[in-house]
Amino acid sequence: MSSLLKLSQVEAYIQQFHILHDINFEVPKGEVTVLLGRNGAGKTTTLRTIMGLNPVSKGSIVFKDEEISNQKPHLIANKGIGYVPEDQGIFGDLTVGENLRVAMKREDQETTERLEWILDLFPDLKKFWKKPGGQLSGGQKQMLAISRAYVNENDMLLIDEPSKGLAPIVVEKVMETILQMKEKTTILLVEQNFLMASKIGDRFYIIDDGQTVHNGLMGELKQDKALMKKYLGVS
């Protein structure tokens, strides 16, 4: 298994609060790895720490065989990591088109093809091309956030709770899209919706109180009802 991203004994603070105590996981190339855990377990902080938005106080983060911990966020992004934050990070005053354009590092044929591919999956974005991002529905914002992360040729996408606050039918659409993106890129997904996580994910890590406590293949987790109940509250 060749891993694209590897976190070893990562610890992190937010101000004086010790949030991540001991995070260890690997993300194999070409797979969808899911971080599971209850609210407040440290999943979002883990993604933010990988992106350099939160400092690492101990441990290492290696991406494509290079140590990236505590590097600046833009340098980490330019190494080939796309990020979809929990709040989607849509620029409210920019139109859909401008939100995508601001993300595009190049305007070449390849980027155009990627843009067309993702817009075919999310035709709403084409329809509302000139609409300010702030006026989109929650689902449309999520589609825009995912498209924005995908439009550049990244080796890996970090997606934080894409189903959060969305209607079931929209969740279905987002899930289908991530499944299609899985064919083209490696994904590290944080997801509370176990149904969605289990359909998309290849392997999982459970984070509890800032520590990775379990991991395995997604198929195994579905069989382990006790584990699911203990850490995820799913029965």
Add this chain to the structure above:
Amino acid sequence: MDLIASLTVNGLATGMLIFLLAAGLTLIFGLMSVLNFAHGGLFIWGAYAGVWIYYITNSFLLAIIVAIITGLVLGLITERLIIRPVYGNHIQQILITLGFMLVLQELIKVVFGPDQKAVHPPAWLEGSFQMGDVILIKYRLFIIAIGLLLFLTIYLILKKTRIGLIVRAGVMDREMVQTLGINIRFVFMAVFMVGAALAALSGVLHAPYSGVIYAEMGLEFSILAFIVVVIGGMGSFTGSLFAAILVGLAQAFMAYYVPALSLAVNMLIMTVVLIFRPQGLFKVKG
């Protein structure tokens, strides 16, 4: 009618000068949440450096160029040495930039002397046009034209270019911009330098308009610029233009009709805006 037209031109010209000063301030505040009270110091240094060259060469165009270069250089120094160590701490920002403002002000006296300097418009901008009963002073029209031209140029850059999009996006959510692979610190430094250059340009244009320059006028204009930024909406470039014109016109008309209120009118407008629309006239959405 001629009085109204004359007051309107006066108000618009004052408004444009305040706009040039406030435009940089609003982008700096919106982009990096930095309260830069030294902005008036850049204004006054632009005025003095430009006027000094104007005295020597008698070329107002050269004076404008030197003022802009002075603004760019001082902007770079201010951002690197004064602002960068205090990112994220408003109290420290207020203290250090206010202190730096006083340093810049006193340095003016050391370098150029403590006396006021009289400045006249260049020959090609002296005099006026007459349209019916209305007399339009050439230099004021020049300031309005420069202000509008710069507004349109910057507006088009912000709206139509990727660099402009990055700046606007940075005003809304600078963290997100970084995760798109953009060095926001570098963008901020560039915006800071452009903002400083606009302040310096405002200073040199103001010199022949008021006819005299003195070291303390930086602080006076700095306060006006902050009022404009609050009225227009923090981070809104268009808001700054509208607010600056509003303040300029209010000052011009009040100074004529109710002189006692001419200084208070800006505060009154700001108070009304803060009561009914605390986010300012043009809110930037994140």
